Amino acid sequence: MRGRPIGALNEARIRKKEENVNIVACVKQVPDTEAQIKVKADGxxxxxxxxxxxxxxxxxxxxxxxLRLKEKKGGEVTVVSLGPARVIETIRTALAMGADKGIHIQDAAFDNADAYTTALALAAAIKPLNADIIFCGQRAIDGDQGQVGAILADMLDIPHVAVVTKLEYTDGAIKATRPIEGAQILIEAKLPCLITAQKGLNEPRYASLPGIMKAKKKPVDVKNAASLGVTPSVNMKVVKFTPPPARAAGKIIGGDDPALKxxxxxxxxxxEAKVI
Amino acid sequence: MANGVWIIAEQRDGALRKISFEIASTARKLADELGQQVCAVLLGSGIEGLAAELAKYGVDKVFVADDPALEPYTTDAHAAAAAKIIKENDPAILLLGASTQGRDLSARLVGKLATGMGTDCVDAKIVDGKLLLKRPMYAGKCFGEVTISSFPQMATLRPNVFPAVENPKAGEVVKFDPALDPAKLKTKVVEVQKDTSGKVDLTEANIIVSGGRGMKGPENYPLIEELAAVLGATVGASRAAVDAGWRPQSDQVGQTGKIVSPNLYIACGISGAIQHLAGMGSSKVIVAINKDPEAPIFAKADYGVVDDLFKVVPELTKACKELLA
Incomplete structure (x- = not known):
């Protein structure tokens, strides 16, 4: 994929058939935010x-x-996810929301995949789709790394804009708003490109009942390392999980008078604390 | 053989950001343990003069690329320039700040350098000649100890956690040509809208005063804004307050907002949902003001006041004003 003028090809295609955008959304299945996380005894x-x-x-x-882009311009949304068998539920959720087809990368060889290997697998699955625009979350709330989107964009040799709160589509390009410390910046990027989404970008819809019924019949292609031609090479390892450091018991300031307290x-x- | 501890310094508008000194000092510590050099990459336009400031924090050598295409920061220009000089020099370790820019650039570099990285680390040390990182996962509900078997071993360091320590070194300036190909630069910054309030970002704040559902409405936030003004603090909010539309999304602290670690976190009218506790649990000192004695926030708090925040906060503002006068 490197060195191929994929950008130029897709731009020409978009200009010709503007009503047909090829969209990919990458999703990850994670524990719910309300979940208590318990570390295994052996770490x-x-x-x-x-x-x-x-x-x-x-x-x-x-x-x-x-989905909003597809509704506006026409086209197709492919949802891609890597993970064990249970991940099909998350793919079906995206299909029920309105995505057209899914790709499930499922292989025990990816069990402890780091960001680079994950991106390698996603890139192999996404490359044949010739996507005009790819969406990822700005980070997954389990590993909290926020790396995969940018690595994936690099492997596909396309630009990315990370942590986007607003997106506008123009001819063959996008304008993305990205908050940084003390400022908002507006970035223009040529298509094809990858966007990592931040809260505020939109309000996600719930899957409707007909959507859920339809999702059951939508095609999901299952891939593994061999069919993708990817050799997992995990460089980053979590060698030990630990619970958060325990905090010493706090002091409740007693009394009845708010002013004295x-x-x-x-x-x-x-x-005592010497923090002010 | 990969050798040297490298950092990518972060500058904005011609000034180094504080995180640059934090990563330089950490790099110095790691390099001394390994008996290696600290090198910094400095990218921008008209920024060569900043090299001396990096030298003050322990940098032996500063590789400077001075090119108009590197200003303002764009991922593709900075990643191309940094990847070029790093590939030529093969460092053992590469550190960046876990700021918005550092997170963006570092992730793209993981792709270009085909390596591994720990993001937002709160500890970095050398064990058996290799980098051992510690980083929060699940927004701090647990921690992971991380090693990287490829080079460079990359990490981004959480702001405000690693001390900046003066330790003057030579800071020899080595200029290099980033050899940017304009055809490959596919993004540009078309507008920068600065926040004129002068407010420090939550992720960089020393003190945070946060308000939750107990604030009862957006009209009551001036109460904690006044306390924040006295303390030089930044105002935050819980997800409940943001989802209710009382406060902007950028103020949200928690698992789906900002993960913060200030010296002092004052939670006003925040019950302490698990996803909020995860986002602020690594604060050095936590204060909870809440009228519900059963609120989970008290289990995390170093100091708790069980009372009506509408009575306590104005008095706290007054008391702090007197103490700090």
Whole structure:
């Protein structure tokens, strides 16, 4: 894929058939934000029993944006996910929201995939689709790395804009708003490109009942490392999981008078904690 | 053989950002343990003068690319320039800040350098000659110890966690040509809208005063804004307050908002949903003000006041004003 003028080809295609945008949304299945995370006794991972699995919230914004773009310009949305058998539920959720087809990359060889290997698998699955625009969440709320989108864009040799809160489509390009510390920047990028979605981009829809029924019949292509031609090479390893450091028991400032309690709190912050 | 501890310095509008000194100091510490050099990559236009400031924080050598195409920051220009000089020099370790720019650039570099990286690390040390990182996962509900078997071993460091320590070194300037191909630069910054409030971003704030559902409505936020003004703090919010439309999304602290670690976090009218506790649990000192003694936030708090925030917060503002006068 490197060195191929894929950008020029797709731009020409978009100009010719503007009404047909080829869209990809990458999704990851993660524990719900309300989930308690318990570390296994041997520190080798987290206890997965009892966890409710959901679509990564940031990926939902990506799927929603993909669907809105399709509704506006026409085209097709392919949802791609990597993970074990249970991940099909998350793919079906995206299909029920309105995506057209799915690709499920499922292979034990990817069990401990790091961001680079994940992107390698996604790139192999997405490359033949010749996507005009790819959406990812700005980070997954399990690993909290926020790497896969940018690595994937690099492997496909297309630009990316990360952590996007607003998106406009112009001819063969997009304009994306990205908040940074103390400013908002507006970035123009040529298509094809990859966007990582941030909260605020849109309000994701719920799957409708007819949507859920239809989703059952939509095609999901299952791929593995061999069919993708990818050799997993995991460079980043989590060698040990630990619970968060325990906090010492706190001090409740007693009394009935709010003013006195406030005064005592200010004193403690100044003299004991030395933080103000 | 990969050698040297490298950093990519972060500058904006011709000034180095504080995180640059934090990563330089950490790089110095790691390099001393390995008996190696610290090198910095400095990218921009008209920024050569900043090299001396990096030298002050322990940098032996500064590789400078001065090119109008590197200003303002765009991912494709900076990633191309940084990847070129890093591939030529093969460092053992490469550190960036876990700022918005550092996160963006570092991830693209993982792709270009075909390596591994730990994001938003809160500890970095050398064990058996290799980098051992510690980083929060699940927004801090657990931590992972991370190793990287490829080179460079990459990490981004969480702002405000690693101390910036002065340790003057030579800071020899080495200029290099980033050899940017204009045809490959596919993004450009068309507008920068600065926040004129002068407010420090939540991820970089030393003190945060946050308000939750207990604030009862957007009209009551001036109460905590006044406290924040006295303390030089940044105002945050819980997801409940953001979802209710009381506060902008950029103020949200928690698993689906900003993950913060200030010196002092004051939670006002926040019950402490697990996804909020995850986002602020690594704050050094936590204060909870809530009228519900059963609120889970008290289990995390170093100091708690069980009372009506509408009575306590104005008094706290007054007391702090007197103490700091």
């Amino acid at each position: 080798s991972g987290i206890e997965e029993g009892g966890i409710k699995w959901v679509m990564n919230p940031y990926d939902e914004y990506g799927v929603e944006e993909a 406030a005064k005592e709190l200010a004193r403690l912050l100044r003299e």
